Amino acid sequence: MNRLAIITVGKTHSGKTTFAKALEKELINSVVIDQDNHAEFLHTYYQSLLPQQGSNTIKYAITQTIVHHAVHETNCHLILCNSNRNRKDRIRLIDYYQNKGFTCILVNFEIPDHILEERISESRRSTSKLRTASTFDEVLSRQQVETNTGDIIAPSEDEADQLFVIKTPNEVRFVIQKIVGTV
Secondary structure (H helix, E strand, O other): OOEOOOOOOOOOOOOOHHHHHHHHHHHHOOEEEOHHHHHHHHHOOHHOOOOOOOOOHHHHHHHHHHHHHHHOOOOOOOOOOOOOOOHHHHHHHHHHHHHOEEEEEEEEEEEOHHHHHHHHHHOOOOOOOOOOOOOOOHHHHHHHHHHOOOOOOOOOOOOOEEEEEEOOOOHHHHHHHHHHHHO
């Protein structure tokens, strides 16, 4: 069986989680791996273990354990629902999955900032999982600066086996159908 690793890329509130959950419902034998869930779990049950500064190594360790189990102990397709905006880290992820025999698909969300700002203003999402910002507005502002200074580079077609770009919410359905059709 050809297993897929679908990796989402995008700013906060761009639709990565909504897309991942919708894809999971249609892509048989798939699982969403979302670091926001791991952060929320840690915040709820192990807040005293969270680092006050620097990398959230415990969250990354949980994610790595879940990924390792999914890769080696299941035959599931993986839907990685994180921002994955750093090119170097994204390439490392893709290399890992390709070396394990996965077909890698990048789904890049290029939703205009004014739509993201509107979504944030209407959002009911908890900010409890945030460590380096107190609001999603701050997260978006930081992401905008990273994009504008060239620190973050959008995915290119040569990075993965397939690349889809979503610029409007209307394109989500089409991309899901294309991915499901590759299996």
